[in-house]
Amino acid sequence: MGPAGSGKSTFCSVALEYYRNAKRSVHLMNLDPAAEKFEYSPSIDIRDLITLEDVMEELDYGPNGGLLYCFEFLMENIDWLEEQIGEYTDDYLIIDCPGQIELYTHIPIMRKFCDILKTSFNFNIVGVYCLESQFVEDVTKYFSGVMSATSSMFNLELPQINVMTKMDLIPESQRADLENETSPKYFMLNKAISSLINEFSMVSFIPLDITDEDSVAYVLSHADNAIQFGEDEEPKEPIDDMDDGQEE
Numbered sequence: 001m002g003p004a005g006s007g008k009s010t011f012c013s014v015a016l017e018y019y020r021n022a023k024r025s026v027h028l029m030n031l032d033p034a035a036e037k038f039e040y041s042p043s044i045d046i047r048d049l050i051t052l053e054d055v056m057e058e059l060d061y062g063p064n065g066g067l068l069y070c071f072e073f074l075m076e077n078i079d080w081l082e083e084q085i086g087e088y089t090d091d092y093l094i095i096d097c098p099g100q101i102e103l104y105t106h107i108p109i110m111r112k113f114c115d116i117l118k119t120s121f122n123f124n125i126v127g128v129y130c131l132e133s134q135f136v137e138d139v140t141k142y143f144s145g146v147m148s149a150t151s152s153m154f155n156l157e158l159p160q161i162n163v164m165t166k167m168d169l170i171p172e173s174q175r176a177d178l179e180n181e182t183s184p185k186y187f188m189l190n191k192a193i194s195s196l197i198n199e200f201s202m203v204s205f206i207p208l209d210i211t212d213e214d215s216v217a218y219v220l221s222h223a224d225n226a227i228q229f230g231e232d233e234e235p236k237e238p239i240d241d242m243d244d245g246q247e248e
């Protein structure tokens with residue numbers, strides 16, 4: 001789940017490839033009646049039952065009303081769903097959902113769909129909510145993204161993982177900001193530093209909120225792990241040939 005363009009389909013293809021490589025029996029299901037193309041063709045596709053384009057054309061609906069119509073149509077054609085899913089009830093299904101977040105946050109339709117998966121097919125479900133990392137840079141967007149993820153958790157009552165997508169773009173967008181602040185003679189250096197951070201994951205941060213005991217404990221548990229890891233290592237020999245006699 002997640003807003004339009006947040007990286008849902010990309011995440012689904014990456015997850016599909018990962019599970020396939022791990023020799024899991026896994027299938028992709030497309031639940032977006034307006035989807036255009038996929039890196040992997042889905043094993044189950046709502047577009048085989050109904051497409052948004054047809055609904056908009058034949059019933060003269062707009063995109064949001066049309067999408068709701070498609071989902072109501074799906075609910076009225078549960079036998080189609082049963083037939084499609086029937087083959088895969090012992091497998092993993094990755095379900096790529098539409099980008100209209102009201103389906104998860106306001107309208108009970110996705111909840112109904114999940115209930116059917118649970119009760120009729122005995123699936124265990126986990127929700128993955130994708131939020132673009134660019135949202136972090138704009139506090140109003142960040143708040144609205146977090147509120148949507150939260151209301152989807154409340155509404156669907158599923159175990160939910162919230163994923164911040166497109167993290168690789170953060171250094172690039174920061175570089176663009178940096179270039180507004182620095183003279184052009186530093187542009188090459190900015191680029192080199194941002195690709196160093198990006199490509200080698202040189203540095204990562206653990207979030208700390210000192211007003212939250214759990215957060216403090218979490219940071220300290222990382223510190224403990226690091227100490228223990230250090231203790232397990234053999235003591236390092238001093239590297240003599242690095243010593244060229246100069247004072248550091």
Ligand SMILES: Nc1nc2c(ncn2[C@@H]2O[C@H](COP(=O)(O)OP(=O)(O)OP(=O)(O)O)[C@@H](O)[C@H]2O)c(=O)[nH]1
Nearest residue numbers: 003004005006007008009010099165166167168169
């Ligand atoms: N750089 C980068 N681009 C990404 C990443 N994930 C997705 N994208 C790009 O972001 C765009 C949107 O990604 P999609 O996976 O189609 O997003 P979506 O949420 O499925 O979009 P809708 O189906 O329109 O709701 C595409 O151009 C992707 O290539 C990522 O981790 N890094």
